[in-house]
Amino acid sequence: MSPIASALTIAGTDPTGGAGIQADLKSFQEREVYGMSVATSIVAQNTLGVEDVHHLPVPFIEKQLHAVFHDIAPQAVKTGMIATSEMMEMIAMELKKNRMPYVMDPVMVAKSGHSLMEEKTRKTIQGSLLPLSTVVTPNVPEAEILVDFPIKDQEDAKKAAKVIVEDLGAQAAVVKGGHLPGEAIDVLYEKKEYHFFKSPRTETKHTHGTGCTFSAVITAELAKGKSIPEAVKIGKDFITAAIHYTLGVGRGNGPTNHWGLRLQGVPNNATGGNDNE
Numbered sequence: 001m002s003p004i005a006s007a008l009t010i011a012g013t014d015p016t017g018g019a020g021i022q023a024d025l026k027s028f029q030e031r032e033v034y035g036m037s038v039a040t041s042i043v044a045q046n047t048l049g050v051e052d053v054h055h056l057p058v059p060f061i062e063k064q065l066h067a068v069f070h071d072i073a074p075q076a077v078k079t080g081m082i083a084t085s086e087m088m089e090m091i092a093m094e095l096k097k098n099r100m101p102y103v104m105d106p107v108m109v110a111k112s113g114h115s116l117m118e119e120k121t122r123k124t125i126q127g128s129l130l131p132l133s134t135v136v137t138p139n140v141p142e143a144e145i146l147v148d149f150p151i152k153d154q155e156d157a158k159k160a161a162k163v164i165v166e167d168l169g170a171q172a173a174v175v176k177g178g179h180l181p182g183e184a185i186d187v188l189y190e191k192k193e194y195h196f197f198k199s200p201r202t203e204t205k206h207t208h209g210t211g212c213t214f215s216a217v218i219t220a221e222l223a224k225g226k227s228i229p230e231a232v233k234i235g236k237d238f239i240t241a242a243i244h245y246t247l248g249v250g251r252g253n254g255p256t257n258h259w260g261l262r263l264q265g266v267p268n269n270a271t272g273g274n275d276n277e
């Protein structure tokens with residue numbers, strides 16, 4: 001195995017750098033993992049919202065994937081925005097040929113409310129990418145769509161994480177608590193056990209790309225060989241600091257601070273302790 005861990009993101013773009021591929025690459029870099037990216041859709045967006053979306057042709061996305069896989073083998077991969085069923089099916093085929101830890105962030109709707117996935121694609125996930133995933137990281141609205149019941153509190157989030165693993169076939173699931181009231185508690189279900197990752201809620205409007213950043217850090221840590229709970233713990237510490245040390249840039253819901261954890265004096269390769277609830 002290469003001494004350098006590398007990771008690949010397959011996702012949409014954000015020219016203002018807070019979400020999508022740009023956020024993923026910044027997160028990989030912060031975790032000292034060599035970052036690579038394959039674009040699915042080019043998105044004209046900023047902190048105020050999504051202006052327009054241009055989907056790349058499926059054969060062209062496939063060519064980008066081949067360019068990576070034929071040259072530098074990543075140790076882990078994540079997917080973010082995958083807008084159409086056709087893209088999803090092709091990516092699932094490629095990931096079946098190239099098996100490695102795989103983090104699926106099932107991006108459906110931007111924080112601004114703009115849809116980033118066609119309605120009919122929401123069900124394609126379940127038959128294609130989801131069963132291939134090492135970890136799925138839905139927020140509450142995405143988890144509700146995957147499991148088809150409402151999630152109002154932590155008990156519902158626990159049930160959803162379990163259904164995503166036991167009925168839908170993911171190896172592990174983290175239902176993120178960003179959209180529930182109170183402390184920000186993420187629920188991981190893995191190997192028939194629950195783990196809870198808790199942080200105080202920061203009162204801020206600058207949470208653009210939190211989900212992308214969180215799942216990218218998990219991917220980076222899996223690329224280094226960390227266990228799923230260790231990787232999620234580091235993802236949680238990273239995003240908590242990134243939200244806390246807000247940059248205050250952008251006219252709308254601004255990005256997070258990808259070097260926030262460094263400001264706490266935490267070395268990049270620190271391992272996660274056990275901070276479960």
Ligand SMILES: Nc1ncnc2c1ncn2[C@@H]1O[C@H](COP(=O)(O)OP(=O)(O)OP(=O)(O)O)[C@@H](O)[C@H]1O
Pocket residue numbers: 019109110111138139140176177178179184185186199200201202203204207208209210211212213214236239240243
């Ligand atoms: N205000 C907040 N304070 C502290 N942690 C937060 C806050 N909002 C979200 N988080 C944490 O950020 C991470 C991402 O969760 P969130 O639910 O915001 O993802 P998301 O909706 O998929 O994000 P996005 O769609 O913007 O990429 C989780 O670990 C969650 O607990």
Ligand SMILES: Cc1ncc(CO)c(N)n1
Pocket residue numbers: 011012013014019020021043045080081107109110111116208209210211212
């Ligand atoms: C490309 C892209 N992926 C994900 C999100 C969700 O944060 C976004 N706004 N843009």
